[in-house]
Amino acid sequence: MPGAQQAAKLAAEEINARLGRDFDALVVLGSGWGDALDELGEVGSQIPATEVHGFPPSRVAGHGGMIAALTCGRTRALVMRGRVHLYEGHSAAAVTHGVRTAAALGCASVILTNACGGINPSFSVGQPVLLTDHINLTGASPTSGEEWGTDRFVNLVDCYSPRLRRIAAEVGQGVGEGVYAGVSGPHFETPAEIRMLAAMGADLVGMSTVLEAIAARHCGMEVLGISLVTNMAPGLVEGGPSHAEVLEAGEASAARVGRLLRGVLERL
Ligand code: 8IG
Numbered sequence: 001m002p003g004a005q006q007a008a009k010l011a012a013e014e015i016n017a018r019l020g021r022d023f024d025a026l027v028v029l030g031s032g033w034g035d036a037l038d039e040l041g042e043v044g045s046q047i048p049a050t051e052v053h054g055f056p057p058s059r060v061a062g063h064g065g066m067i068a069a070l071t072c073g074r075t076r077a078l079v080m081r082g083r084v085h086l087y088e089g090h091s092a093a094a095v096t097h098g099v100r101t102a103a104a105l106g107c108a109s110v111i112l113t114n115a116c117g118g119i120n121p122s123f124s125v126g127q128p129v130l131l132t133d134h135i136n137l138t139g140a141s142p143t144s145g146e147e148w149g150t151d152r153f154v155n156l157v158d159c160y161s162p163r164l165r166r167i168a169a170e171v172g173q174g175v176g177e178g179v180y181a182g183v184s185g186p187h188f189e190t191p192a193e194i195r196m197l198a199a200m201g202a203d204l205v206g207m208s209t210v211l212e213a214i215a216a217r218h219c220g221m222e223v224l225g226i227s228l229v230t231n232m233a234p235g236l237v238e239g240g241p242s243h244a245e246v247l248e249a250g251e252a253s254a255a256r257v258g259r260l261l262r263g264v265l266e267r268l
Helices: 003-019 032-037 097-104 162-171 191-200 211-220 244-268
Strands: 025-029 043-048 064-072 076-083 110-120 128-136 176-182 202-204 221-233
Touching: 003 043, 003 064, 003 097, 003 162, 025 032, 025 097, 025 244, 032 076, 032 244, 064 244, 076 097, 076 244, 097 211, 110 211, 110 244, 128 211, 128 244, 162 221, 162 244, 176 211, 176 221, 202 221, 211 221, 221 244
Parallel strands: 025 076, 025 110, 110 221, 128 176, 176 202
Antiparallel strands: 043 064, 064 076, 110 202, 128 221
């Protein structure tokens, strides 16, 4: 059995023992989304992610790693907060371990959330944006060297489920739509790089999500991606982004994005 699948099975067994099984969906809470958890309803039990096989410690402020079980309407959700990033020096396999573990636990869909920079000038800080597609600029793939099911060459047409996007657009008000460019970071872009990304067709830029979306499709899961624009990209505004600004925008939007997540989970 390939490495990633084996690791996911082990992690799934441990989560099953502590949080139960039969989950419908995984929610990955990105930076700035942690406070949204309060809106999702009654959290059943939760465990530190580092107590589960294969989850490395996360060291970014505002990313306390934990895994929780909660029910939203009839949807049984597994929630992971404290994502693992390439820029911490982790591999594509480590970055996507949570998604593969959720697949091993039977989750049919995953909601990937993140904080990002807005490239499309029609977006504003604090706005949630549904991903219609992505551009993977990390140079990495979670499918490299991995067999999962039968798909060596994963099809990424409609990677972000049109069905889930429709549900989210109905639930959310003033929610945008756009293409997310995933880079490895952790430096922010130069203004010239932002002009390049805009010319490529990117509306948003961030340092996560794309590898998890690919891994989720590799495992046959439906994917919904939602970005919270926490800063406008370098070159579009004076100065440029800071991590403090990102956390502040996340805090200010927690209730709004929490309600959006809750509405989607109830209608999955
Ligand atoms: I939040 O402007 C957040 N994450 N690459 N650029 C990149 N990642 C980000 C940004 C940004 N803002």
